[in-house]
Amino acid sequence: MLTDIEIAQAARLEPITQIAAKLGIDADDVEMYGKYKAKLSEVLYKKTAANKDGKLILVTAINPTPAGEGKTTVSTGLSMALNRIGKKCVLALREPSLGPVFGIKGGAAGGGYSQVVPMEDINLHFTGDMHAITAANNLLCALLDNHMQQGNELDIDQRRIMIDRCLDMNDRALRNVVIGMGGKVNGVPREDHFRITVASEVMAILCLARDLPDLKERLGSILVAYNRKGEPIYARDLKAQGAMTALLKDALKPNLVQTLENTPVLMHGGPFANIAHGCNSVRATKLALKLGDYVVTEAGFGADLGAEKFCDIKCRLAGIKPSCAVIVATIRALKYNGGVPKAELGTENVEALEKGLVNLRTHIENMRSFGLPVVVAMNRFGTDTEGEIAAVKALCDEMSVPVSLCEVFAKGGEGGEDLARKVVEVMEKDSGDFRFLYDEKLSIKEKMDIIAKNIYRADGVVYSAKAEKAIEEAERLGFGGTPVCVAKTQYSLSDDPTRLGRPEGFEIHVSDVRVCAGAGFAVIYTGDIMTMPGLPKAPAANIIDCDENGNISGLF
Numbered sequence: 001m002l003t004d005i006e007i008a009q010a011a012r013l014e015p016i017t018q019i020a021a022k023l024g025i026d027a028d029d030v031e032m033y034g035k036y037k038a039k040l041s042e043v044l045y046k047k048t049a050a051n052k053d054g055k056l057i058l059v060t061a062i063n064p065t066p067a068g069e070g071k072t073t074v075s076t077g078l079s080m081a082l083n084r085i086g087k088k089c090v091l092a093l094r095e096p097s098l099g100p101v102f103g104i105k106g107g108a109a110g111g112g113y114s115q116v117v118p119m120e121d122i123n124l125h126f127t128g129d130m131h132a133i134t135a136a137n138n139l140l141c142a143l144l145d146n147h148m149q150q151g152n153e154l155d156i157d158q159r160r161i162m163i164d165r166c167l168d169m170n171d172r173a174l175r176n177v178v179i180g181m182g183g184k185v186n187g188v189p190r191e192d193h194f195r196i197t198v199a200s201e202v203m204a205i206l207c208l209a210r211d212l213p214d215l216k217e218r219l220g221s222i223l224v225a226y227n228r229k230g231e232p233i234y235a236r237d238l239k240a241q242g243a244m245t246a247l248l249k250d251a252l253k254p255n256l257v258q259t260l261e262n263t264p265v266l267m268h269g270g271p272f273a274n275i276a277h278g279c280n281s282v283r284a285t286k287l288a289l290k291l292g293d294y295v296v297t298e299a300g301f302g303a304d305l306g307a308e309k310f311c312d313i314k315c316r317l318a319g320i321k322p323s324c325a326v327i328v329a330t331i332r333a334l335k336y337n338g339g340v341p342k343a344e345l346g347t348e349n350v351e352a353l354e355k356g357l358v359n360l361r362t363h364i365e366n367m368r369s370f371g372l373p374v375v376v377a378m379n380r381f382g383t384d385t386e387g388e389i390a391a392v393k394a395l396c397d398e399m400s401v402p403v404s405l406c407e408v409f410a411k412g413g414e415g416g417e418d419l420a421r422k423v424v425e426v427m428e429k430d431s432g433d434f435r436f437l438y439d440e441k442l443s444i445k446e447k448m449d450i451i452a453k454n455i456y457r458a459d460g461v462v463y464s465a466k467a468e469k470a471i472e473e474a475e476r477l478g479f480g481g482t483p484v485c486v487a488k489t490q491y492s493l494s495d496d497p498t499r500l501g502r503p504e505g506f507e508i509h510v511s512d513v514r515v516c517a518g519a520g521f522a523v524i525y526t527g528d529i530m531t532m533p534g535l536p537k538a539p540a541a542n543i544i545d546c547d548e549n550g551n552i553s554g555l556f
Contacts (some may be wrong), residue, residue, distance in 0.1 A: 004111050005555045008079060009253065010120035016417035019258045020165040023090065023291040025434070031253070033127045039247060039253040040170050040266075040287065042212075048290035054090075055427055056289060058322040059136045059298040059377075062359050062491050063500070066342050067332040070111065070379040071298055074328045074416070077114035077408020078377070078423065079296040080261040081416030087424065090292035091116070091263055094280040094300070095255070095270040096123050098130065099170040101555070102541035109556075113411035114416075116257055116265050120552045129206075130168045130197055130270070134252035136219075136244040137166045137202040141192075143238045144224055144517070145180070147189045154233055158190045160226040162514065164531070168197035172534030186404040195531035199275040204485075204519035207269035207281040208317055216245040216254055218518040232477055234517070260411050264291070272305040273300025274490040275531050278310040282318040289320070294424075294436050301490035304455050309329055311370045312437050312451075313483045313521055323427045325367040326419070328377045328406075329360050331384045333391065337500045346383040353388050358502040362493065364399055366455055371433035373426045376403040377419050380451065402426060412552050440483050444471050444513065447484045452508045456493045463510045467525075470513040474522055483521045487529045495527030 002010070016038045020030045029041040059075040060087030070092065079091035093116065096108035101123050109116040109123060118121060125131070141163060148156055167174065174194035180187035186406035197203060201222055209215035227233055235241055254268040266288045269281035278300030279285075288295040299306030307325065315321055331353060332345040338356030340349055360376070367374050376396050378389070389405065396403035402422045407415030438450045445461070452458040463471070474480060491497035494506045512525040535541070 003556060004115065005119060005553060008115055008117050008455070009262070009551075011117055013258060013260050016258070018346060019264050020256060021264060023264055025291070030256070034121075036257065037121060038256045039250065040256055042253065045211075045287065048287065051290040053289040054293045054295050055323040056285070056320060057294060057296045057324050057326060057423060058307060058310060058372070059162060059296060059326045059328060060300070060303040060363070061328040062333060063302040063304065063337070063365055063492060065333040065336040067330060067336050067345055069198070069328050069330055069333050071328045072108060073114045073409055074114065074326070074377050074379055074406055075296050075298045076110040076116055076259050077266075077406065077413060077416035078419055080114065080259050080263045080413030081408070081420035082294050082296070082424070083261070083263050084413045085417055085420050085424075087294050088292050089263065089294040089296060090288040091259065091265040091357060091496070092280050092285045092288040092295055092297040093265060093267045094298075095126055095129060095267055097196065097270055097272070098168045099122070099196050099198075102535070102544070103170045103533060103539055104536040113260060113412035114408035115260050116267060117260060118257070120262055120555060121266065122257065123555055127255050127544075129251040129255070129268070132247050133200065133202050133206060134166055134168055134197045136247040137197070137200045139244060139247065140202075140222065140224065140238070140240045141165045143240050145187050147238055154237055155227040155229070156225045156233055157228045158188055159223070161190065161192070162226070163201070163224050164193040164195045166197045166200040168193050170196065170533040170535045172456045172532060175530065175532045180483065196272070196533060198270050198272045199531045200267060201516045201519050202244070202248075203269065203271050204276055204516060206252060207277070207279065208314070208519055209252065210282065212245065212249060212252060215248060216241050216551055218520070219244045223515050226448055237324040252283065252286055254281065273306035273309065274485045275529060277313045277485050278306035279310050279314045282314060282401065286318065303366050304493050305486070305488060305490055307367065308437065308451065308455050309485060311485065313485060315434075316436055316483060317520060322372060323432055324375065324423055325359065325370075325372040326375050326377050327363050327367065328379055329392070330379045331388045334360060334383055334392070339500070348385045348388060350387050351392050353391050356501055357392070359493075359500070360392075361395060361399065362403055362457065362502050369437065369454060371435045373430040373432050374401050375419070375423050375426055376401055377406045378403055379406050402522065411540060441481045442482050444474060444484060444522055445454070448486070448508075448510065451484070451486060456508060457502060457504070458494065458506055458508045461508045461510060464512070467510045467513050474513060474515045479515045479517060479522060484524050485516070485521045486524045486526060487531070488526045489529060548549060
């Protein structure tokens with residue numbers, strides 16, 4: 001059996017200019033990054049402005065487990081399948097972060113015969129967007145520290161710095177550091193922190209910006225610190241936004257790549273869904289809607305995180321709406337939610353599966369709360385039994401939700417044709433009544449209470465003294481009426497990763513709140529969520545290699 005990277009390396013890719021031509025994009029609007037990847041020009045937005053928008057299909061999932069769900073694999077396979085049944089489809093995805101590639105998760109370009117390629121480039125440096133975001137974020141931090149070193153005209157309180165440095169790598173040793181050591185010439189000593197690049201506000205801003213002027217305005221609005229009088233200091237006060245925009249002007253352009261079956265893919269931006277808003281860029285999605293009759297996109301992790309933020313943050317700020325939600329589930333993952341250990345997931349256990357189905361049921365209910373018609377994609381594994389498949393179908397029949405056995409990993413687009421037909425049928429039958437979960441004008445606590453009770457099924461929300469003070473400060477500065485972005489474990493509907501299925505009798509514990517004024521939302525930190533992951537005991541980096549001819553192995 002071939003590995004993911006072996007399948008990708010054996011693929012017959014089309015020159016990226018041919019992929020662009022399928023979408024009616026002129027060669028002049030394709031900025032080449034080698035033969036098989038490119039950025040798309042700013043001019044293209046004006047050229048396509050009058051085009052009618054296609055239909056947007058949101059792919060989400062149950063809560064992730066060590067068994068794997070395959071959301072990106074299904075998203076990719078669905079886009080290929082739609083093209084196979086005669087629909088003009090474009091896929092819009094996030095870019096992978098280097099940290100997880102070398103950590104526990106591995107690559108993020110799909111799997112098997114349902115991948116986005118060139119897989120090695122995408123999972124490593126790609127077109128340099130992640131590096132540009134890292135540089136822009138750290139430039140702002142350097143300007144802040146330099147300002148304090150050079151006289152501190154703004155009277156910045158070094159105890160109230162609101163931004164962190166970032167790095168696109170899982171490095172737990174950098175979570176909490178002390179900088180400026182070694183005497184006066186080396187700066188002002190203070191505590192600092194690192195977060196992974198995909199959790200930075202600069203990443204969120206890039207993914208939500210409409211254009212270059214909006215990008216610059218948002219960058220200038222980043223809340224960087226407070227002065228000793230308690231007044232806010234923004235990036236524009238440090239005159240940072242111009243140089244940051246210069247670093248990001250090319251990164252703002254969406255990347256064009258392709259699937260193994262040469263379906264066009266706009267892959268751009270990569271915020272995590274457990275500690276950020278978890279969606280690809282607004283610019284990529286809106287451009288894809290102008291280029292295709294159907295657009296498949298995904299939101300990170302389970303529907304309680306990525307899909308909620310997609311609807312309540314991205315759709316609200318971008319003025320877009322999905323026409324259908326596809327929820328990816330696997331029998332293995334549902335059995336895990338029912339209490340089966342990972343080592344025993346290959347053995348039939350209908351009783352545990354039925355117990356774990358409450359997780360799928362909850363996510364179906366959640367997507368319907370946004371007014372969206374739902375289709376369940378059962379990502380099939382070879383160990384799935386007929387009895388187990390029947391149990392999943394029984395739940396879906398009870399909830400009047402179409403379900404499709406999806407075999408895109410093994411068969412590519414062919415294995416997703418049934419799913420594609422059911423998605424099209426649902427959208428033709430039910431146009432949906434898309435709506436937001438909350439009114440953004442509500443207070444931060446009111447919005448958090450609605451999410452906690454309606455999406456997580458919590459009894460309520462408990463706030464630390466630190467969080468209470470942060471909320472009071474945010475609302476005093478006029479940031480109470482923004483959407484909220486909840487940073488929470490992806491493994492559970494609760495804030496406790498060990499509570500699987502559909503937990504009952506719990507509260508959500510909010511430890512802190514941080515205003516992302518440039519991005520346009522407030523981040524709510526719950527449980528023990530961390531913004532800088534660490535490497536596992538046996539990181540994926542240990543098996544990644546490169547031979548004397550430059551051929552990479554070990555990526556998965």
